[in-house]
Amino acid sequence: MENTFNLSVTVNGKSYQQTIDPRTLLSDFLRNDLGLTGTHVGCEHGVCGACTVLLDGKSVRSCLLFAPQVHNQEVLTVEGLGTIDDLHPLQEAFREAHALQCGFCTPGILTTLVPYLEENPNPTEEEIREAISGNLCRCTGYQHIIDAVKLATEKTNT
Amino acid sequence: MKPAPFKYYVPRSVPEVLSLLNEHGYDAKILAGGQSLVPMMNFRLVQPAVLVDINNIPEMAEIQPHEKGVRLGAMVRHSQAEKDPLIKEKAPLVHETMPKIATVQIRNRGTIGGSLAHADPSAELVVVSTALDARFKIQNLNGERVVPASEFFVGLMVTAMGPEDLLVEVEFPPLPPRSGWSLKEVARRPHDFALVGVAAVVVLDKKDRCKEARLVYLSAGDGPISAPEAAGLLVGEQFTPALATAAAEKASADEIDPGSDIHATADFRRHLANVLTQRALEEAFQRAKGGK
Numbered sequence A: 001m002e003n004t005f006n007l008s009v010t011v012n013g014k015s016y017q018q019t020i021d022p023r024t025l026l027s028d029f030l031r032n033d034l035g036l037t038g039t040h041v042g043c044e045h046g047v048c049g050a051c052t053v054l055l056d057g058k059s060v061r062s063c064l065l066f067a068p069q070v071h072n073q074e075v076l077t078v079e080g081l082g083t084i085d086d087l088h089p090l091q092e093a094f095r096e097a098h099a100l101q102c103g104f105c106t107p108g109i110l111t112t113l114v115p116y117l118e119e120n121p122n123p124t125e126e127e128i129r130e131a132i133s134g135n136l137c138r139c140t141g142y143q144h145i146i147d148a149v150k151l152a153t154e155k156t157n158t
Numbered sequence B: 001m002k003p004a005p006f007k008y009y010v011p012r013s014v015p016e017v018l019s020l021l022n023e024h025g026y027d028a029k030i031l032a033g034g035q036s037l038v039p040m041m042n043f044r045l046v047q048p049a050v051l052v053d054i055n056n057i058p059e060m061a062e063i064q065p066h067e068k069g070v071r072l073g074a075m076v077r078h079s080q081a082e083k084d085p086l087i088k089e090k091a092p093l094v095h096e097t098m099p100k101i102a103t104v105q106i107r108n109r110g111t112i113g114g115s116l117a118h119a120d121p122s123a124e125l126v127v128v129s130t131a132l133d134a135r136f137k138i139q140n141l142n143g144e145r146v147v148p149a150s151e152f153f154v155g156l157m158v159t160a161m162g163p164e165d166l167l168v169e170v171e172f173p174p175l176p177p178r179s180g181w182s183l184k185e186v187a188r189r190p191h192d193f194a195l196v197g198v199a200a201v202v203v204l205d206k207k208d209r210c211k212e213a214r215l216v217y218l219s220a221g222d223g224p225i226s227a228p229e230a231a232g233l234l235v236g237e238q239f240t241p242a243l244a245t246a247a248a249e250k251a252s253a254d255e256i257d258p259g260s261d262i263h264a265t266a267d268f269r270r271h272l273a274n275v276l277t278q279r280a281l282e283e284a285f286q287r288a289k290g291g292k
Helices: A026-033 A089-096 A106-119 A125-131 A143-157 B014-027 B037-042 B078-082 B085-090 B092-100 B112-118 B124-131 B228-234 B241-255 B266-289
Strands: A005-011 A014-020 A052-055 A058-061 A074-076 B007-009 B028-031 B050-053 B063-066 B069-073 B135-140 B143-148 B153-155 B166-172 B179-187 B194-204 B210-218
Touching (some): A052 A106, A089 A106, A106 A125, A106 A143, B014 B028, B014 B050, B014 B135, B063 B085, B069 B112, B092 B179, B092 B194, B112 B124, B124 B210, B210 B266, B241 B266
Parallel strands (some): A005 A074, B007 B050
Antiparallel strands (some): A005 A014, A052 A074, B063 B069, B069 B166, B135 B143, B179 B194
16 A cells, blocks of 8 residues: 555553554544544544544544644543443443443543543533533533533542 | 545655645545544545645644744644643743633544644634744645745635645743733533634733734634734723723724624623633733732
8 A cells, every 4th residue: 555654652651563554543543443442432523532542641522623633642532531341430430320321421531531621620600611622412401511510520639 | 434545645754745645636635633533534524635644743742932923733732731831931821821722632632733723713822823923833735834824824725825835833932021912702511612712912111001912713704813903092092991901992893893603692702702712801901910
């Protein structure tokens, strides 16, 4: 193939080398090439937030990045936050407060909130709502998500 | 989803970018933050044959003092600018604008230069750079030129740049003493596109009379929309609510040209512009007087 890119990237602590078509979106690369389907693809134009992942620790929309753009960088997806047996405290709180129904938006909301809460460990309800204003949830009406974030911050702050 | 195929280049220096642009002309698009370009490519509204990724040129992402103002490399990201102490000190309106621009995920990638070169009339930076008289440093293979904001924005998503040009830097000159500023907007959700917004900058004399004023509107026409007549009403005057109302009415009724869409009618946008102008002027005058 003439038009290819040799990508080297670390995802959830594991390094990958793969030859890809440069037009491959990071979201599609994660899902189709690496099988990491926890990153959800909703609107594919940067509005819904479902595809949010962490790039070098910062939340970004993986549908607005071409995979070659993360060459030699570190990506963390929802699969890297915790495992079934060892959930991230925020995931634990989401389960406890029933912060998800269909779960489609959840990976994006978690990956948005993890770096946010590191910088803002004690947000008000309004600040939580603002922090996830770039993530659409069509089931919960957001209330239980807010409850979960509060629960998580109470637990880490005590 | 897949955008149309393109040839992908990752130049490591500005001269390399310039030769690629020179070679490919209209076939090439510059990939900066990609937060506007990639959605358009995903929809295949834009299908560049060549994509020139300028994310790997560290010197394009520098923030430096410049003649008492501040100079931002075109690849400075919004989240980087938001936290930068020099911008906070030298260009407080730019600092204050940053959190209003899109969501954090977008601000972590989106760049100052990308937003300005895209020239969306609903972009805060387009309006703020106009209100602050920013200067745009543009390079191509033949050399360099500096264009003021008033000449940079030509029309709806059109700038003074040609296909071989690269925006390398934006300079924000220092505000004179006794200056005040404000950016007010209404958006349906925090960080969403604003329905309408206004940037106000005023400079006062020793008796608190306005020496110079500028009002520029976003989502109010085909580009950053200035309201020189409304601003003219302020000159020579001290702040009163009646003065702010008169200027706000002039600008919102006669000088802006907002459209209607599913989210707001043109009339409603004019109403918002009126109210926001009054609030912005009050804040700008107060700041100029030294109160916060």
